[in-house]
Amino acid sequence: MTPLKERLVQLEVLRYNPDTDTEAHFQHYEVVCQEEWVVLDALNKVKADIDPTLNYRWSCHMAVCGSCGMMINGEPKLSCHAFLRDYQGVIRVEPLAHFPVERDLVTAPDDFMDKLKRVKPYVIPKEMKPISEGEYRQTPAQLMKFRQYSMCINCMLCYAACPQYGLTPSFIGPAALTLAHRYNQDSRDGGRKERQEVVATHEGVWECTFVGACSEVCPAHVDPASALQQMKITSSIDWIVEHLIPGGKP
Amino acid sequence: MSRNPLVRAVPPTSWFFRQPRYLRYMSREITSIFIGAYCVLLVVGLQRLSAGQTAWEGFLLALRSPASIVFQFLCLVAAVYHAATWFNATQKAMPLQIGENFVPGNVISGAHYVVWILLSLVVLYFAGVF
Numbered sequence: 001m002t003p004l005k006e007r008l009v010q011l012e013v014l015r016y017n018p019d020t021d022t023e024a025h026f027q028h029y030e031v032v033c034q035e036e037w038v039v040l041d042a043l044n045k046v047k048a049d050i051d052p053t054l055n056y057r058w059s060c061h062m063a064v065c066g067s068c069g070m071m072i073n074g075e076p077k078l079s080c081h082a083f084l085r086d087y088q089g090v091i092r093v094e095p096l097a098h099f100p101v102e103r104d105l106v107t108a109p110d111d112f113m114d115k116l117k118r119v120k121p122y123v124i125p126k127e128m129k130p131i132s133e134g135e136y137r138q139t140p141a142q143l144m145k146f147r148q149y150s151m152c153i154n155c156m157l158c159y160a161a162c163p164q165y166g167l168t169p170s171f172i173g174p175a176a177l178t179l180a181h182r183y184n185q186d187s188r189d190g191g192r193k194e195r196q197e198v199v200a201t202h203e204g205v206w207e208c209t210f211v212g213a214c215s216e217v218c219p220a221h222v223d224p225a226s227a228l229q230q231m232k233i234t235s236s237i238d239w240i241v242e243h244l245i246p247g248g249k250p
Numbered sequence: 251m252s253r254n255p256l257v258r259a260v261p262p263t264s265w266f267f268r269q270p271r272y273l274r275y276m277s278r279e280i281t282s283i284f285i286g287a288y289c290v291l292l293v294v295g296l297q298r299l300s301a302g303q304t305a306w307e308g309f310l311l312a313l314r315s316p317a318s319i320v321f322q323f324l325c326l327v328a329a330v331y332h333a334a335t336w337f338n339a340t341q342k343a344m345p346l347q348i349g350e351n352f353v354p355g356n357v358i359s360g361a362h363y364v365v366w367i368l369l370s371l372v373v374l375y376f377a378g379v380f
Contacts (some may be wrong), residue, residue: 018255018256021256024258074268074269075269097258097260100255101256101257102255108253108255141347141349144347144350144351163265163266163272167265209275209279212271212339212342213271215342225342226342226345229339229342229343230344232343
């Protein structure tokens with residue numbers, strides 16, 4: 001078997017200790033890694049061999065859990081999905097942009113979690129029926145209508161990529177609004193009207209200016225930009241029906 | 251453990267230099283200025299037309315000045331770029347599902363280009379080009 005190729009990797013990692021620091025600073029590490037590794041492996045090696053005080057989140061190491069999002073050379077990435085072979089020279093690792101930094105590479109996701117709750121990301125049945133009547137059935141075509149948007153892993157890379165969220169933190173943001181769209185599109189759901197109170201507002205879809213960065217960075221190939229533009233169209237139709245058609249109700 | 255999170259502010263006037271994709275976005279947005287300026291030019295043209303033949307001919311003469319031609323060329327480039335970015339975006343805003351499958355995005359955007367070309371030919375026809 002061919003031995004794995006080794007490489008000396010240089011990392012510049014943003015450090016912040018909330019107990020002692022008022023500003024963040026970069027710390028330089030040099031660590032021998034295997035060429036096939038990802039940035040998360042390099043951080044694990046640093047933590048194991050060089051600096052056990054380095055803090056970051058991770059769990060699954062296979063781009064499913066969404067825990068290890070970081071800015072890698074300025075780009076929001078899952079560090080378990082950022083292959084060292086794709087980077088030359090010093091690799092700069094920072095916490096996800098637009099979120100408060102708790103410590104080193106650990107950010108506070110509280111704002112995203114609050115917004116996620118506000119869009120009611122769950123099926124609100126059109127009609128409740130007793131269990132004896134069986135499940136709420138759905139055709140494959142009805143499933144395909146929202147399936148893509150159900151792939152979100154809540155990694156928040158789209159928030160780190162979205163300049164509108166960075167500039168206007170009250171913006172509900174790409175992932176939460178996309179999940180609202182996912183449930184609005186679900187044939188079993190009847191909760192769109194409730195969600196519109198959050199979606200069709202200045203803090204909702206109308207804060208989006210269609211930069212499109214959210215879709216470009218999404219590791220799960222969800223297309224938040226598409227979901228938000230579709231919701232702008234349906235919200236506009238609601239407005240026209242309500243204001244321009246006598247007796248019209250969206 | 252007490253929480254003392256660090257907020258790293260986004261620079262409000264230079265954030266778009268952070269990523270090439272932000273510069274692309276800003277270039278799309280800036281084309282709106284040229285389109286807005288050209289709309290003002292059209293309104294001025296209408297006003298000159300209503301002011302009589304002498305005023306209208308003066309306006310037409312001004313349109314042929316080198317500065318005006320440069321301005322109109324820049325507006326044309328900006329309008330084409332602006333239109334192309336939005337036509338490319340239509341596939342995201344208006345996905346079309348037939349049965350279990352979605353129509354490929356380039357078909358949706360391509361249809362907009364085809365309609366654009368046809369309408370441009372109609373406009374050129376009425377302008378007496380053909």
